[in-house]
Amino acid sequence: xxxxxxxxxxxxxxxxxxxxxxxxxxxxxxxxxxxxxxxxxxxxxxxxxxxxxxxxxxxxxxxxxxxxxxxxxxxxxxxxxxxxxxxxxxxxxxxxxxxxxxxxxxxxxxxxxxxxxxxxxxxxxxxxxxxxxxxxxxxxxxxxxxxxxxxxxxxxxxxxxxxxxxxxxxxxxxxxxxxxxxxxxxxxxxxxxxxxxxxxxxxxxxxxxxxxxxxxxxxxxxxxxxxxxxxxxxxxxxxxxxxxxxxxxxxxxxxx
Amino acid sequence: xxxxxxxxxxxxxxxxxxxxxxxxxxxxxxxxxxxxxxxxxxxxxxxxxxxxxxxxxxxxxxxxxxxxxxxxxxxxxxxxxxxxxxxxxxxxxxxxxxxxxxxxxxxxxxxxxxxxxxxxxxxxxxxxxxxxxxxxxxxxxxxxxxxxxxxxxxxxxxxxxxxxxxxxxxxxxxxxxxxxxxxxxxxxxxxxxxxxxxxxxxxxxxxxxxxxxxxxxxxxxxxxxxxxxxxxxxxxxxxxxxxxxxxxxxxxxxxx
Numbered sequence: 001x002x003x004x005x006x007x008x009x010x011x012x013x014x015x016x017x018x019x020x021x022x023x024x025x026x027x028x029x030x031x032x033x034x035x036x037x038x039x040x041x042x043x044x045x046x047x048x049x050x051x052x053x054x055x056x057x058x059x060x061x062x063x064x065x066x067x068x069x070x071x072x073x074x075x076x077x078x079x080x081x082x083x084x085x086x087x088x089x090x091x092x093x094x095x096x097x098x099x100x101x102x103x104x105x106x107x108x109x110x111x112x113x114x115x116x117x118x119x120x121x122x123x124x125x126x127x128x129x130x131x132x133x134x135x136x137x138x139x140x141x142x143x144x145x146x147x148x149x150x151x152x153x154x155x156x157x158x159x160x161x162x163x164x165x166x167x168x169x170x171x172x173x174x175x176x177x178x179x180x181x182x183x184x185x186x187x188x189x190x191x192x193x194x195x196x197x198x199x200x201x202x203x204x205x206x207x208x209x210x211x212x213x214x215x216x217x218x219x220x221x222x223x224x225x226x227x228x229x230x231x232x233x234x235x236x237x238x239x240x241x242x243x244x245x246x247x248x249x250x251x252x253x254x255x256x
Numbered sequence: 257x258x259x260x261x262x263x264x265x266x267x268x269x270x271x272x273x274x275x276x277x278x279x280x281x282x283x284x285x286x287x288x289x290x291x292x293x294x295x296x297x298x299x300x301x302x303x304x305x306x307x308x309x310x311x312x313x314x315x316x317x318x319x320x321x322x323x324x325x326x327x328x329x330x331x332x333x334x335x336x337x338x339x340x341x342x343x344x345x346x347x348x349x350x351x352x353x354x355x356x357x358x359x360x361x362x363x364x365x366x367x368x369x370x371x372x373x374x375x376x377x378x379x380x381x382x383x384x385x386x387x388x389x390x391x392x393x394x395x396x397x398x399x400x401x402x403x404x405x406x407x408x409x410x411x412x413x414x415x416x417x418x419x420x421x422x423x424x425x426x427x428x429x430x431x432x433x434x435x436x437x438x439x440x441x442x443x444x445x446x447x448x449x450x451x452x453x454x455x456x457x458x459x460x461x462x463x464x465x466x467x468x469x470x471x472x473x474x475x476x477x478x479x480x481x482x483x484x485x486x487x488x489x490x491x492x493x494x495x496x497x498x499x500x501x502x503x504x505x506x507x508x509x510x511x512x
Contacts, residue, residue: 038333039347074330074392077294091295092475094431132456133389136330136396143392158442175350186414188506193452200388200449219348250444254510 029060032120036067036127036138043173043218046230048126054237063116067137074140080107101149113145122167129174132193142201151205161206168207170197178216190214191253199248208245285316288376292323292383292394299429299474302486304382310493319372323393330396336363357405369401378423385430388449398457407461417462424463426453434472446470447509455504464501
């Protein structure tokens with residue numbers, strides 16, 4: 001395998017791509033990792049780091065939005081609209097954000113994240129499951145960044161979502177064990193909690209969704225097992241670009 | 257119906273309760289409304305207000321946590337732990353929050369919310385659906401307030417959750433229409449997105465869950481229809497204390 005420097009990124013002219021080896025063909029692919037963990041030495045931190053390393057090694061350009069380090073604002077408020085609102089008498093966040101997107105008057109941090117998403121071929125979300133969902137700081141990223149006009153319109157959602165052509169993948173850790181997250185387990189099949197995130201957020205915006213990477217209960221795993229979780233993620237990433245997306249419809253989640 | 261002043265609340269000695277009329281029997285019941293909308297004149301604002309009015313009229317004590325007005329912090333960070341961490345070398349939010357809860361050294365705003373939950377017989381969450389879930393500011397309330405030790409322990413969850421004996425109810429508005437949120441609609445049955453919230457959060461903490469109050473697509477409804485939504489919520493609240501909770505298990509959400 002070619003070992004490519006991570007920054008600046010190795011650029012491959014697309015015309016010659018087919019004759020190059022696998023790793024070089026991936027050069028030029030852009031990946032955004034939206035990462036939500038407070039502790040760099042956590043398993044989530046290791047999973048983020050190994051993804052960065054492996055994808056850089058492939059020649060991809062990798063950008064990380066480290067939400068806690070950025071102190072990312074999760075609240076969707078009037079402050080997201082720079083200047084006057086279209087209706088100063090009655091604040092409707094969705095309407096105002098749509099309008100501000102068109103006028104390029106959204107808050108700087110939102111526009112920065114939108115640029116990263118726009119440039120990415122693949123967006124990886126790396127987070128610990130909080131209450132069957134993403135931590136609030138990452139929910140805020142979704143609420144604020146994926147606004148109407150940028151990520152979708154009405155019409156212009158699901159298979160017509162504006163982020164179509166891009167891939168997305170949820171990489172997460174859980175507190176509960178794999179047994180708890182089965183159809184007959186107390187927490188139900190893990191696919192049940194993925195529905196709002198993979199279908200309601202990612203598919204809605206047009207993303208093709210790759211199979212989730214779920215590491216169950218790392219806190220009660222041995223050091224050896226945790227190393228295995230990191231290694232198996234790195235291994236998967238070696239061929240991530242050859243993967244077929246899941247069929248993001250109810251049968252994948254709930255069976256027939 | 258007795259018209260009771262809202263503050264201070266009408267207190268009924270429990271010993272005499274059975275002989276009193278319905279509205280007076282409810283006096284002494286405590287309700288917490290956790291409210292997440294930026295605009296007081298929104299439909300969510302009206303639904304919150306009518307609930308406050310109706311429940312006060314019944315003689316209940318009603319407390320409102322108006323999250324945007326409070327500028328409620330959604331991020332789960334080191335700042336939530338006052339003083340030293342149990343492990344200063346490696347920050348694990350769940351572990352530290354559990355420890356701080358036991359030592360009464362959680363951030364003031366978390367302890368304030370926990371006190372409100374502890375005192376409540378019923379918690380109503382009033383919010384617009386953002387991405388098949390709660391807005392980040394409300395997700396942050398769940399992430400930070402419902403910590404281990406306060407809302408659950410391991411073991412001590414689902415039917416043994418520490419908030420057992422309390423009722424909870426999601427009252428929400430959607431952007432999509434009722435037709436979109438059906439089994440064959442593009443967004444799937446509305447019960448699918450309720451699973452993480454009602455089962456993964458509320459049931460996990462021991463709450464008995466009352467049927468959700470869902471107002472579909474108020475933004476494309478007429479003024480008359482929106483008034484009907486408010487009136488029907490007020491009407492339902494008149495007999496809310498006689499309602500049976502849902503059976504919060506997979507069949508309710510996904511069928512057999």
